[in-house]
Amino acid sequence: MTTVNAAPAKASMLRAILAHSWRLALGLLLGFLGFGMVYEGYSPDNPADVDAVGLVIGLDILCGLAAFVLYPFRHRFPVPVVAALVLLSIPSAFAAGITMMGVVSLATRRKPWEIAGICALFVGSMLVGERLAATLLIPVGEALAWWETVLAALVLITVMVLSGMYIGGRRQLAASQREQLHSAQREREAQIHAAKADERTRIAREMHDVLAHRLSLVALHSGALEYRSDLTPEETRQTAGVIRENSHLALGELREVLGMLRDPNTLREDESARPQPTLDQLEQILADSRAAGTAVNLELEPETRQRLGTLPQSTGRHLYRIIQEVLTNARRHAPREEIRLQIGGGERLYLRTSNRLAVGQRDASGTGNLPGSGMGLTGLAERVRLAGGELLIEPENQGEFVLKVWLPWGT
Numbered sequence: 001m002t003t004v005n006a007a008p009a010k011a012s013m014l015r016a017i018l019a020h021s022w023r024l025a026l027g028l029l030l031g032f033l034g035f036g037m038v039y040e041g042y043s044p045d046n047p048a049d050v051d052a053v054g055l056v057i058g059l060d061i062l063c064g065l066a067a068f069v070l071y072p073f074r075h076r077f078p079v080p081v082v083a084a085l086v087l088l089s090i091p092s093a094f095a096a097g098i099t100m101m102g103v104v105s106l107a108t109r110r111k112p113w114e115i116a117g118i119c120a121l122f123v124g125s126m127l128v129g130e131r132l133a134a135t136l137l138i139p140v141g142e143a144l145a146w147w148e149t150v151l152a153a154l155v156l157i158t159v160m161v162l163s164g165m166y167i168g169g170r171r172q173l174a175a176s177q178r179e180q181l182h183s184a185q186r187e188r189e190a191q192i193h194a195a196k197a198d199e200r201t202r203i204a205r206e207m208h209d210v211l212a213h214r215l216s217l218v219a220l221h222s223g224a225l226e227y228r229s230d231l232t233p234e235e236t237r238q239t240a241g242v243i244r245e246n247s248h249l250a251l252g253e254l255r256e257v258l259g260m261l262r263d264p265n266t267l268r269e270d271e272s273a274r275p276q277p278t279l280d281q282l283e284q285i286l287a288d289s290r291a292a293g294t295a296v297n298l299e300l301e302p303e304t305r306q307r308l309g310t311l312p313q314s315t316g317r318h319l320y321r322i323i324q325e326v327l328t329n330a331r332r333h334a335p336r337e338e339i340r341l342q343i344g345g346g347e348r349l350y351l352r353t354s355n356r357l358a359v360g361q362r363d364a365s366g367t368g369n370l371p372g373s374g375m376g377l378t379g380l381a382e383r384v385r386l387a388g389g390e391l392l393i394e395p396e397n398q399g400e401f402v403l404k405v406w407l408p409w410g411t
Contacts, residue, residue, distance in 0.1 A: 023101055024068060030097025031064055038093040038133065056091075064094030071098050074105050079114055082106045086121050090129045100160055107164020108171065115165075119157050126153040208379060212328045213285065214250035218243050220292045220331060242291065279308060279316040282323065289327045295338040296327070304345040307409075311349075315407055318387045319343075319351065322405055325380050326353045333357070334401070348389070349407040357399045 039057065067088045074081045082102045089099040103122065107115055130149045221239045225231070231239070286296050300308075308316075323341065330339045334355050342352040377393070384391040389407040 027098035027101050031094045034093040034096040060092045060094050063088045063092035067095035067098045074102055078106055082118055086125050090125045103160045104164040107161045108168030110165055110168045115161055122157050123153040211250055213324050214246045216328050216331045217246045217288055217292050279320055282320055285324055293336055294331055297340045299342040301344050304343055307345055322380060330355045349409055351405040354400055354402045357401055
């Protein structure tokens with residue numbers, strides 16, 4: 001663990017050193033300029049003053065070095081460190097440069113009470129420093145008046161504070177933009193995950209629609225083989241053929257759907273990339289249901305029959321899946337009961353299905369109590385909703401189950 005974290009720690013320390021180095025270099029340059037301006041050309045008339053001036057210069061350099069040592073701690077203790085820098089600049093011209101950078105750094109925090117306190121301390125320190133320099137170094141008559149010192153201090157502190165507040169504002173803006181970018185990225189990732197989950201849900205519903213139909217046929221015919229002892233060899237072969245054919249079809253459809261689930265690159269593709277049935281296969285599932293012993297009566301208005309040929313592919317697919325689910329549910333819950341399908345037109349495509357309920361009745365084939373997934377009608381309702389239609393399940397009336405669906409023609 002220590003070896004893994006060593007590299008990031010070293011990189012972080014290197015960035016911190018580089019971030020401080022250019023500021024320290026700039027503070028050092030400004031310090032040398034201030035130091036030179038104060039002591040340039042000074043030559044004391046009295047030899048006794050040489051030792052005093054030497055002590056002043058030594059104190060100046062010592063305070064400047066102390067200021068450079070304190071400066072890197074300004075982020076941890078901003079107000080105390082900057083206040084100490086301002087006080088150190090009173091006897092030290094060498095510390096003036098690093099002190100100005102400290103004031104600018106404090107102003108980036110954009111806190112009025114902190115800035116006001118440091119500004120007052122800075123103006124006071126300049127007054128004291130000017131008096132001290134006038135006493136020890138500057139000849140009489142060349143020192144600034146107190147109001148000139150205050151004016152110069154106000155101009156200087158205004159420039160530093162405005163610069164710091166501008167830099168702080170830019171930093172806050174950059175931080176806000178980074179946060180907005182991260183928030184947008186998180187939202188985008190959440191949308192992608194939600195879309196993938198929704199896509200997987202649709203694929204699971206598609207798998208339910210496809211396989212429930214095939215497996216219900218297999219269950220019906222295998223139940224007939226189990227319970228019917230009067231079947232002729234030819235009837236047995238035909239029933240076994242239906243079981244074999246639907247088992248192969250179910251395996252093929254399952255393989256295709258699971259292939260979609262395994263390949264994440266297909267989750268975002270258009271639905272047309274999957275194997276989708278059409279209304280052209282409607283007669284086939286009706287024939288399969290009739291062959292399984294479920295009578296299906298389809299009532300189709302002539303005008304609607306002609307208009308079905310011009311249906312969009314998506315609407316035809318939805319209608320096919322709805323009828324397929326209705327037939328599957330009827331075989332599961334009301335075996336051998338006649339199913340009536342009525343398809344009509346108008347402003348919207350209309351489908352009505354009805355069948356008698358076989359409450360407590362067990363079919364001779366033993367399939368009257370086939371287990372249900374609980375997803376049939378829920379999946380139908382969701383499919384119709386996504387298609388922009390309506391689904392209505394009427395209350396049981398004299399033991400009859402009635403389902404009505406309206407779909408837009410142009411879905």
